[in-house]
Amino acid sequence: MERYSFSAAAGPLPASVAATVAEACRDWQGGGSILGLSFVSDRFKALQEETGNALRQLLAVPKDFHILFLSGGASAQFAALPLNLMAGKVATYIDSGHWSRRARDEAARYGPVQTLPLAALANYADPECLTRDAYWHVTSNETANGLQLRDFPALPVPLAADMTSDFLTRPIDFKRLALVYAGTQKSIGVPGLTVVIVRDELLGRAAPTTPRVLNYTTQAAAHCRVNTPPVFAIFVLHTMLDWIATRGGIAAMAAATRRRSAAVYQAVDNNLHLRATITPILRSHTNPCFSLANSDNAPHFLGAAQAAGLDDLNGHPEVGGIRVSLYNGLPEAAVTALTAFLHAYAPPDIRQ
Numbered sequence: 001m002e003r004y005s006f007s008a009a010a011g012p013l014p015a016s017v018a019a020t021v022a023e024a025c026r027d028w029q030g031g032g033s034i035l036g037l038s039f040v041s042d043r044f045k046a047l048q049e050e051t052g053n054a055l056r057q058l059l060a061v062p063k064d065f066h067i068l069f070l071s072g073g074a075s076a077q078f079a080a081l082p083l084n085l086m087a088g089k090v091a092t093y094i095d096s097g098h099w100s101r102r103a104r105d106e107a108a109r110y111g112p113v114q115t116l117p118l119a120a121l122a123n124y125a126d127p128e129c130l131t132r133d134a135y136w137h138v139t140s141n142e143t144a145n146g147l148q149l150r151d152f153p154a155l156p157v158p159l160a161a162d163m164t165s166d167f168l169t170r171p172i173d174f175k176r177l178a179l180v181y182a183g184t185q186k187s188i189g190v191p192g193l194t195v196v197i198v199r200d201e202l203l204g205r206a207a208p209t210t211p212r213v214l215n216y217t218t219q220a221a222a223h224c225r226v227n228t229p230p231v232f233a234i235f236v237l238h239t240m241l242d243w244i245a246t247r248g249g250i251a252a253m254a255a256a257t258r259r260r261s262a263a264v265y266q267a268v269d270n271n272l273h274l275r276a277t278i279t280p281i282l283r284s285h286t287n288p289c290f291s292l293a294n295s296d297n298a299p300h301f302l303g304a305a306q307a308a309g310l311d312d313l314n315g316h317p318e319v320g321g322i323r324v325s326l327y328n329g330l331p332e333a334a335v336t337a338l339t340a341f342l343h344a345y346a347p348p349d350i351r352q
Contacts, residue, residue: 011327097142146289193233267342
């Protein structure tokens with residue numbers, strides 16, 4: 001039986017990408033294993049430049065933005081963002097779920113933070129923020145509760161977005177977003193690399209105490225080689241970007257993500273034993289979340305799913321329920337198997 005993982009923590013690599021990476025671990029371009037590639041070598045510098053150019057082309061990143069390849073995961077950016085941008089002003093965080101609160105709580109260690117509800121994005125009316133706020137922050141897709149922001153507001157202050165779980169699954173409007181950061185382990189690679197795309201005008205604002213490895217200006221000037229960059233993860237990203245480009249680019253990834261999530265939600269909505277937990281307009285395309293009509297049946301559901309070869313469907317520990325992750329590398333056969341299971345699922349007879 002074929003087994004499929006729907007883990008929210010890390011997405012699978014497409015089979016062709018995994019094969020390319022495996023071969024490079026043995027030998028890359030006749031120069032030995034990619035695992036031993038020196039970050040100061042000309043070969044790595046060329047790889048890094050090609051990766052940045054490919055990402056800029058796929059996302060249509062404007063020329064007045066820097067693309068940084070950094071270590072530490074997206075969680076490191078929870079600290080880097082206020083250290084680089086706060087500059088004694090207030091940082092406003094939109095509360096959309098678990099990860100937005102994690103980002104907010106870390107930022108509060110470095111200066112004043114204001115928390116606003118999700119509705120504030122649609123009902124923005126605060127002219128004083130222009131002089132008071134350093135930046136606003138949103139989490140574009142919450143993996144814990146399955147909530148995704150479809151659009152971003154036009155603000156008079158910089159808007160930063162944690163896009164870790166839906167990066168390269170949708171276009172990005174850089175007219176509205178001044179900074180985007182994303183870990184690569186979900187839809188575009190392996191753990192260890194974080195991509196930061198930052199508007200040039202935001203550089204040069206870091207607090208004097210900002211560690212050099214977290215300082216956007218310092219890293220930009222050093223071509224992201226202040227410390228040893230995650231060479232292997234950059235290579236995997238390069239391979240994934242090529243895979244995405246050959247399959248139609250971001251538009252194709254977005255269409256596939258919408259189609260696959262629609263199939264999952266349709267199966268959930270048509271099964272009386274399952275309940276979607278997020279209003280349709282905010283339902284995540286990459287991390288559909290739902291629950292059992294009778295929550296006591298969750299262990300039975302997960303056991304039946306595993307018996308069918310469908311793994312890692314348990315919800316976030318703080319939320320519970322069921323969670324499906326539809327990252328770019330997930331094969332179509334996995335979605336087909338899952339939706340068939342969801343349509344057919346029935347709990348045990350509770351009268352027995």
